[in-house]
Amino acid sequence: FLGLGPGSRDPATVRRRSRGPRNRKKGWKRWAGPEARLGREIGDFLEDVALQQRATGGLIAEQPDEGLFFLDTGDAEKGERVTWGGVSAWGGLGGVILAHQVPNGRKERRRREFWEKRAEKGILPRAERRLRARLQRGGPPPQKTAEKGRSDPERGFYDIWAADNPLERALVGQDGWFLQQTKKQRVKRPARLGTKPSRVPAVEVIAAGGSYNPTFEDHQALLLRAHEVEVRKKRAEDKVERQLRIPAGTQLPTAETVFQEQCEGLLEESGDEGDADGDAVAPVAPAEPQDAPKTAPRREKKTEQQRRREKEARALAARQRREKAARCRRQQLFRLRSLRQQLRRWDEELLRRRQLRLAKRRAKDELPRRLGPLKYEEPSLEVQLSDELAESLRTLKPEGSVLRDRFKSLQKRSLIEPRERAKFKRRYRQKYVEKRAFREVT
Template sequence: MAAVRRHKRVAAAQPGFLPVKSSLDGNSSVIKPRKRVNKNKKKSWNKFSDIQDVEEFLDDVRLQERATGGLISEKTDDSLFFVDTGETDEKDTQKGKHSKPLRIDLILQPDSHIPAPKNVLAFQQPNAKKQRRISENAAKLAAMGVLPRREKLLQLRRAAAASGVSVKEHPVANNNPDRAFYDLWSAGTPEMADPYYLEQTKKKLVKRPDRLNEKPSVLPAIEVIAPGGSYNPDFFSHQDLLREAHEVEVKKQKAEEKLTRQLAVNEDKATEESTFKEQVEGLIEEEEIEPKEPEGDTEDTVIGPTATQEKKTEKQRKKEKAKRIKVKNRSLHKKLWNKNTKVDAVVTCCSLIGIESVLFFRRFQTPDLDVQLSDELASSLRSLKPEGSILKDRFKSLQKRNIIEPRERARFKRKYKLKYSEKRAFREIE
């Protein structure tokens, strides 16, 4: 406590010190009686030490530095006071207001020699790199004499406005008596709106390319059957249809018989040996030739090779295996090469003929005719039995018109063999 009072007296005894607050005056301060406490510990020392007067003195010094830029005792009279003569110059005051900054602004200005960090976010622009690239490309195109679409449209509008011609004609209102006459009940209605607007709103179809209107085949989508195929046909028409179906069946039967003849195995087929025997038969007399018995003991003789075959080494077996794999790969490569050669030949022939693309490599097979015999004809539609399938007919029509390629029905191939096992109940019954 004594040290605090001594520090206070030393600060107040400095020459020219003027306290701003009246509480710092030594006469007005009331000295409280000293309280006797034990200060042998840091906690007690911090708790019972009175430093209020020191804090007040330091606050007053800080206030003087903020208000006047330093201690008042160190300032001159001219900086603290001014002489009021009663005369005011408006020009000088206005000029001073605008030219001289405020004192508070000068105080708030940084006085550090280290510059403030640059705010990068204040200088950033969204999509700056993209906009710079677009502007550079536009400058290059402008140097080459190429203008963007927006500039071209702007020039057209300016030229049209200068010549007095409207660029876009507005549609005529329905209640305008000067509009063109059209028939209300005609097949086509006039397009009063903008064509681009109609296309975007799906009210007008987009113009189809000409290649989409070309049909892959000249055949009709639905072929009309022969007159003999109706439910109550004419006699001669029905006979013509039966004759046509009969000719198809005869062709199939002939093809099957031809295939059977080609695949038949002739057991009495002449060979070279049989032909030679027939030629020399009767010319040479056959003599009975008795087999000669080998001399010596037959028991000790051994028939067949006496030396046993040596076992192959692992190296020899590997060589033989590699040789077999090489031969197999060579034959497979040869088959693939022959297949690719045939495909290339087909494509070359089609290109020479003028066909752009080949859709299939199988020939289209005409389906069987749906025909009923004379005794199967029904007298009414109620008793008529359906023939054929609509789905199969449409599928064959698509193949015939070159819309899809001819196909064969996938054959069912069982992955694993069936396993038969007898159950216990079945064995008990037996």
């Protein structure tokens, strides 16, 4: 138990070092180095030695095998029973306890007499009746088969929403109102649980051009799709760049223009003051005389002949309007064929609009829903160029990730909201301190 090194000492002679306050930062530094680790190891060793001395009277390594182990051969003599004054500890108590000292002795005696009188009349207790009935049957009661656990693969399955549900066999034939009020009737399964949030299949098959050893046409079609995606990205980048670009013909700022802009409003010009004084002394021009208001021309009085002609013209126009309306009503009878064609064209237009709305609704249902603050983004296409295609399965390299595909599929089917990797956010601002030793060197 002593160290074999040249600097090892007797652990008993080592003085225990005072720990000091451990609720301060000094205590953290004091008990964090190799000295603290050595002190803890020595303390554990001394506690182990003290425990061995209390348990076995010395160190376990110094004890002989006979003191630690024994061999049970079964030939050892049993000890005699303890007797007190010639009376066994338990066997002799029968004569010591008197009859009147039996607990509930009178009550038990009355119960026994009561059942004796009942037995004379042929009435037996329930336990006795069950025992006699079992003896008459000639065997023990049949044991019920243990129910299979939920995880047992041989356990029977049933649909809790089906009509022949075994859980509801006891409720068949009872009043529906009674079952509803007593909360025993099953809850009706909502119809919305049968509809999926999206019609997208759980596992989508990739394009034929992304398979092993694709045909030339399929591979070119996949390359065309990837090219269109890259073109759209490039157009979006060019649009942002055009919006942020400096307009053509704009003079770029120089050091002089920047300095002049910073000095705007700080310097006073004398020309402005002179203009202000000149404006104050300028004479006022005389106002031109306004023209007198013109009177409206006087209307001449109509003659009787003019009034008669106007009245006849109004009557003629009214008669012509009535005749035209009657003529149009007569012509409507001969427009039945054209009206029928017009109604048919209108019905076809309504049907076309209805089908268009239905197609738009179906296309919208297939798109991922907006379940969170982020918008669903399609994963990038996994495309290999013509010179990157593998010639054999041995040279085929794995690509993609099954876990990422499943995660994107759940997002596309609107089962989970789109997510992004959590960004690292520092809680406190970093503080840089220059140590004294480094400051002295520099």
